[in-house]
Amino acid sequence: MSPLLALDGLLTPIGILSGIYLGLPPALVSVGAVSITTATALFALEVVQIDDDGSMPSKLERVTIMFEVEFNGS
Numbered sequence: 001m002s003p004l005l006a007l008d009g010l011l012t013p014i015g016i017l018s019g020i021y022l023g024l025p026p027a028l029v030s031v032g033a034v035s036i037t038t039a040t041a042l043f044a045l046e047v048v049q050i051d052d053d054g055s056m057p058s059k060l061e062r063v064t065i066m067f068e069v070e071f072n073g074s
Helices: 002-008 011-021 027-053 057-072
Strands: none
């Protein structure tokens, strides 16, 4: 659900442009802002659950190692 909310955040720039060029009210800007804020909050809660749960650190460690190899070349 969080990725869909983040995509709904694209309504913000669409709302800004429609307000400038078409003179529409800023409803899309408000909807986009609320959805991107909600998506960020849900993502933060998921990250906190990964750390507290204890079941995902191995996946997190694999991702960390993958990035270290990618960027450090070792």
